[in-house]
Amino acid sequence: MLTAKMVKDCAVKGGADICGIASIERFKDGPPETHPLALFPDAKSVIVYASRILKGSYKGIQEGTDWSTYWIYGYGSGLYSSLGCATDAISNLLEDHGYEAVASPGGHTLLDEAPPARAPLGKGRQPPCIMLHMRVAAALAGLGEPGWSKVFLTPEFGPRQRFDILLTDAELEPDPLLKEPICDKCQACVRKCPGHALGGTREAVEVEGRTFEWGAVDCGKCKVTHWGLNPKASPFVQKDLPGMQMDIKKVTYKWYEAFRLGFALSDRIEYLKLIANGTAEHGQGGRPGSVCGAVGCVQACNAHLEAKKKLKGGVKG
Numbered sequence: 001m002l003t004a005k006m007v008k009d010c011a012v013k014g015g016a017d018i019c020g021i022a023s024i025e026r027f028k029d030g031p032p033e034t035h036p037l038a039l040f041p042d043a044k045s046v047i048v049y050a051s052r053i054l055k056g057s058y059k060g061i062q063e064g065t066d067w068s069t070y071w072i073y074g075y076g077s078g079l080y081s082s083l084g085c086a087t088d089a090i091s092n093l094l095e096d097h098g099y100e101a102v103a104s105p106g107g108h109t110l111l112d113e114a115p116p117a118r119a120p121l122g123k124g125r126q127p128p129c130i131m132l133h134m135r136v137a138a139a140l141a142g143l144g145e146p147g148w149s150k151v152f153l154t155p156e157f158g159p160r161q162r163f164d165i166l167l168t169d170a171e172l173e174p175d176p177l178l179k180e181p182i183c184d185k186c187q188a189c190v191r192k193c194p195g196h197a198l199g200g201t202r203e204a205v206e207v208e209g210r211t212f213e214w215g216a217v218d219c220g221k222c223k224v225t226h227w228g229l230n231p232k233a234s235p236f237v238q239k240d241l242p243g244m245q246m247d248i249k250k251v252t253y254k255w256y257e258a259f260r261l262g263f264a265l266s267d268r269i270e271y272l273k274l275i276a277n278g279t280a281e282h283g284q285g286g287r288p289g290s291v292c293g294a295v296g297c298v299q300a301c302n303a304h305l306e307a308k309k310k311l312k313g314g315v316k317g
């Protein structure tokens with residue numbers, strides 16, 4: 001008989017670092033456009049698993065010597081191939097036991113900026129514009145909590161991991177929700193974010209008596225900074241486009257606008273073009289890179305949680 005332990009062991013053997021399981025009931029108050037049942041109406045369990053972002057991938061940006069390492073190793077390359085291997089391993093295990101496995105990459109910032117959901121296809125059907133809420137799913141699977149930065153924090157790696165989700169019709173024992181908060185609202189993420197993107201209005205969800213809360217993120221300010229178009233976070237704009245002025249506090253881009261601006265300008269700014277070309281070779285489609293290096297939301301938070309000795313570190317074994 002298939003058990004939750006078999007699934008979680010399989011995830012870790014397959015390449016993930018951590019894995020948790022949520023029952024579908026925990027999503028009962030979620031909006032239909034992010035609800036797992038909108039994607040897989042027979043789902044009974046939601047399996048969420050993550051691979052760590054190596055601390056060393058930030059080193060080049062910290063030292064001011066290499067801006068491509070984080071984009072290549074903190075986003076693509078080994079990290080997503082580990083997650084992909086875990087997805088295959090768990091899916092195969094589920095199918096071998098007669099269950100269905102529906103993978104979803106979930107949503108990150110795009111959920112906040114996606115076009116409005118279109119009309120349902122028929123009576124009782126959900127609208128077709130569906131994006132699972134990765135951070136909420138990870139919280140409901142007991143893996144941790146969104147920090148005040150809205151970046152997901154786990155007791156193992158703090159803010160340093162990326163997730164995938166599998167929906168299944170197998171009924172698996174859910175993990176308990178994380179009880180002790182990790183985030184102490186120190187505000188280091190807010191202070192260090194060069195995009196002035198963090199710490200907005202409080203947003204929250206409550207599940208089984210546990211409240212998960214975070215400050216709203218200005219996704220346009222973040223994206224334009226993340227792409228390296230905010231001179232405060234990037235030496236390359238000043239070098240190639242010295243006349244370009246950007247007062248990030250006044251920027252009102254929507255996420256998608258900032259996203260497309262990154263593609264338009266990365267071809268114009270030499271170093272950003274170099275990163276984009278470099279990532280093409282690593283299977284990331286020649287996209288502009290993360291020049292900000294998540295200096296506030298990940299790096300400052302990680303330093304804070306390490307100093308407070310709140311992280312358990314690697315758990316693979």
Ligand code: SF4
Pocket residue numbers: 147148149150182183184185186187188189190300301302304
């Ligand atoms: S730095 Fe981390 S622990 Fe501090 S408020 Fe931000 S998310 Fe919370």
Ligand code: SF4
Pocket residue numbers: 192193194195196197198221222223225226292293294295296297298
């Ligand atoms: S990626 Fe950079 S700009 Fe975006 S929230 Fe993190 S620190 Fe701020």
